[in-house]
Amino acid sequence: MKKLTFLLLFTLLPLLSNAQSFDKYESMKEVDAVVITSKMFKLLTKIDLNADDPETQQYIDLIENLKEMRVFSTKSSSVRDQMAADVASFLKKGSMEELMRVTENGKTVKFYYKPGKNDDFVSQLFMFMDGKGDEPSVILNITGDINLSQVSKLAQDFNIPAGDQLENVEKK
Amino acid sequence: MKFTPLILALLGIVLNSCNSDTSLQEYYVQNQQDNQFLALDVPSSLLTGDNSSLTAEQKAILKTINKVNFIAFPLKEDNKEVFEAEKEKITKILSDEKYQTLMMFGKGTTKGKIMFLGEDDAIDEFIIFGSDEEKGFGVARVTGNNMKPEDLIKLFKSAEKGDLDIAGLQDLLNSKQ
Numbered sequence: 001m002k003k004l005t006f007l008l009l010f011t012l013l014p015l016l017s018n019a020q021s022f023d024k025y026e027s028m029k030e031v032d033a034v035v036i037t038s039k040m041f042k043l044l045t046k047i048d049l050n051a052d053d054p055e056t057q058q059y060i061d062l063i064e065n066l067k068e069m070r071v072f073s074t075k076s077s078s079v080r081d082q083m084a085a086d087v088a089s090f091l092k093k094g095s096m097e098e099l100m101r102v103t104e105n106g107k108t109v110k111f112y113y114k115p116g117k118n119d120d121f122v123s124q125l126f127m128f129m130d131g132k133g134d135e136p137s138v139i140l141n142i143t144g145d146i147n148l149s150q151v152s153k154l155a156q157d158f159n160i161p162a163g164d165q166l167e168n169v170e171k172k
Numbered sequence: 173m174k175f176t177p178l179i180l181a182l183l184g185i186v187l188n189s190c191n192s193d194t195s196l197q198e199y200y201v202q203n204q205q206d207n208q209f210l211a212l213d214v215p216s217s218l219l220t221g222d223n224s225s226l227t228a229e230q231k232a233i234l235k236t237i238n239k240v241n242f243i244a245f246p247l248k249e250d251n252k253e254v255f256e257a258e259k260e261k262i263t264k265i266l267s268d269e270k271y272q273t274l275m276m277f278g279k280g281t282t283k284g285k286i287m288f289l290g291e292d293d294a295i296d297e298f299i300i301f302g303s304d305e306e307k308g309f310g311v312a313r314v315t316g317n318n319m320k321p322e323d324l325i326k327l328f329k330s331a332e333k334g335d336l337d338i339a340g341l342q343d344l345l346n347s348k349q
Contacts, residue, residue: 026278029305033278039292040274046322 022072022086022139030076032136032161036069038144059153065145069154073136073161080130080137087128087139096126102168107131109165113148122146125169129162138162194265196299196313200243203258208251212242216316230330233323237316244310259309266301266311281305294318 025031041063074080090096096112099122103109107130114124125148127140138161142151148169155163204211216237226234247255266287276285282304290296296315303309314324 026276027283029278029281031278032280034275035273035277036275037273039272039288040286042292043274043321043325047325 022070022090022141025072025074025079025083025139028074028079030079031072031074034069034071034158034160036158038067041066041069058147058150062147062150062153066142067144068142069158070141071138071160073138075131075134075136083128083137083139084130096124099125100168102165107135109162109168111169116145120147120149122148125151127162127165129165131162136161194261196265196297196311199262199265200241200313203243208245208254210242210244210246210310214240214242216240230327233320233327236319236323237314239316240312240314242310242312245308247304247306247308255308259303262301262309262311266299271299288321290318293320295321295324298324 026033026035045060045063072083074083091112096114099111099113101108101110109127109129112126112128113122116123123143123145125140125142125146127138129135129138129140131137140160140162142154151169152166154160155166160166200211203209204213216234216239219234219237219240245255245258266285271287271289274286274288276283278284282302284300284302287299287301288295288297289299296317296319298314298319298321300312301309302311
């Protein structure tokens, strides 16, 4: 019985720590945080959007299948360092694959993903922007059934810090 | 067999009243007389008063609402400790799994959370919680029966634009000042 408990604990532990590794930023006063749940996304599709043209329909499909979006941004240098360290250890676990990286004006933006149901879709999209000075450091994590060709439109609708970086996302 | 739904409904009521956790409603009742709190209770009859010039759609939406209530704890120089204790209490109440989170945000010392109770397309309670380390915290609740969340949001949006002319609410706000 004990063995089983331990086995369960060890199989569950990585899952839990994986999901919660960035939770602490929610309550930090140096961090601006936004968390949007799937319920909210479903609601949004009912309010603002008309499914008249196929392009909007694609966008609705994207939003409806999002599970959660988390954005944390900060300009505090100590929290920046902490974020960079946490992101590094999160990526070290090897569950995410690199999608692309963009370097411009001294800041680096990295995109990672977890594969989804086919080549166009990913089940998780993770972005980290390592900012300096006036540029915030931003962690963006989206889970769900994400169509990469549609994801840049999210930046227009939600006021995401560094959301313009999503425009760079192309098919892998 | 005709009675089965009735029995189930009664059972539901009984089970509900046995719930030992403090609910938001209880929290409200416990504290509304307390001088440190600011409480406001608006029955829906006030919202749909005759002298309000509402569109038919807005009226229909307001009819699904039973009441709106609001309780706030303004932070002053001498009540910091009580503030922390009360904030912890309310955070604990709201962390119950039955409250489903729509979204949360935080900017500096200000935090906000929007939640609901009930089914996705028929909600019983809509809750907005906000707190600020310098100003205090507040909870607004909209309770009703089978409210459609998208309708409520539409209503909030028109209220924001100033399109929502609720005479009763204006009077109430003026009297509080």
